[in-house]
Amino acid sequence: MWVDWKNTLSSLRKAASVLAEKNPPLVKAYQGLNKSLGEGKALDAKTRELIALAVAVTTRCDGCISSHSAAARQAGATAEEVAEALGTAIALNAGAAYVYSARAMEAFNQFGE
Structure with missing residues (x-):
């Protein structure tokens, strides 16, 4: 195991x-941005979290990977859906995304334990 994602x-x-x-104003504004995403009608929560997880991989953000892996699991994403979303990140970001996709899969699986 590379990282203890729950601890992260x-x-x-x-x-x-x-x-x-x-x-407080900064964090309130950030929370408002995230809250506004939940008010959208075109994408459901699971789809948004799959996109966010793929973006987390391309930006190499471990905090984002841990947060969005947990949220994707909670939104009902399957390992196959996560792997497919991460495939998009890999295609767009090649080698670095491949390594971080392995990290994201590990994180996602840990949240299922």
Whole structure:
């Protein structure tokens, strides 16, 4: 196992709470941006999380991978759907996306344990 993704997500949330305490307007604005995505009608939550996970891979953001792996699992995504979404990231980002896709699959599977 490369990373303990559940611990990564927990650590991220703790660190983010410190940021929220020190800069509430910034965090409120960020939360508003994320909330607005849930108000869309064209994409369901699972599709949005699959897209977000693929983007997390291309941007190499471990915090994003942990967060969106958990959210994709919660939204009902299957391992096959995650693998297909990650295939798009790989096609767009080649080698680096391949390595981070392996990391994202590991994260997704850990949230199923």
